[in-house]
Amino acid sequence: MGIQDFGPHFNLETFYRARNVARDITFELSSLIRPGMTEAQAHQFYKELSEKYGIQKQWHPPKLRFGPNTLKNFRDESAPHLLQEEDIFFIDIGPVIEGHEADYGETFVLGNIFDQKHIADCSQKVFHEVSQFWKTHPCQGDELYEFAKKRSAHYGYHLNMGSDGHRIGDFPHHIFFKGGLLECEENLVPNAWILEIHLWNQQRSFGAFFEDILTTQDLNA
Numbered sequence: 001m002g003i004q005d006f007g008p009h010f011n012l013e014t015f016y017r018a019r020n021v022a023r024d025i026t027f028e029l030s031s032l033i034r035p036g037m038t039e040a041q042a043h044q045f046y047k048e049l050s051e052k053y054g055i056q057k058q059w060h061p062p063k064l065r066f067g068p069n070t071l072k073n074f075r076d077e078s079a080p081h082l083l084q085e086e087d088i089f090f091i092d093i094g095p096v097i098e099g100h101e102a103d104y105g106e107t108f109v110l111g112n113i114f115d116q117k118h119i120a121d122c123s124q125k126v127f128h129e130v131s132q133f134w135k136t137h138p139c140q141g142d143e144l145y146e147f148a149k150k151r152s153a154h155y156g157y158h159l160n161m162g163s164d165g166h167r168i169g170d171f172p173h174h175i176f177f178k179g180g181l182l183e184c185e186e187n188l189v190p191n192a193w194i195l196e197i198h199l200w201n202q203q204r205s206f207g208a209f210f211e212d213i214l215t216t217q218d219l220n221a
Helices: 012-032 039-052 067-071 114-136 141-154
Strands: 058-066 087-097 104-110 193-200 207-213
Touching (some): 012 039, 012 087, 012 104, 039 087, 067 207, 087 114, 087 207, 114 141, 114 207
Antiparallel strands (some): 058 087
């Protein structure tokens, strides 16, 4: 059994459909988040959306990070923060849909602070540049993130290497591999990995996060 294998019930169309539902939930949740809210209130909205979409299981707990908490690693505890009129936040959810793991994360900005909008945009730019590099340069996890580090620096940001992506697939993927993408010493195959890009600004005052499937398919077409 290889670390990039899938289970006997894995279905690519179902996998993509699960991803698209997670993306839809992410955007619906983002539209409900308002200034003056706490992360706990956003978590309650996510719980209600999960019920609305018939999701009964999460393969990882949702991470809804506001303001300075956008610098936190996945397992870090958030500090109290009320979302401001001009602020930044990200959503990272991992629902299980039709027996397949979804994992989608994106950063959103309230107001018109240029630096916040710029880092949010760059998190997606770096993701797509790294994904394109992988499509044309078969590589292992460490080589992929070396390229990601260079592209992040190009835009003036620090890439948080503590948020390096992971396996994904039919639930549970951990029977094949529990480590991070950086630890994969094989050339990365399509649809088996989530690529995470977590940028910090130079002042370490806020960050931006974007994640999606590492795939050769255009999922937004």
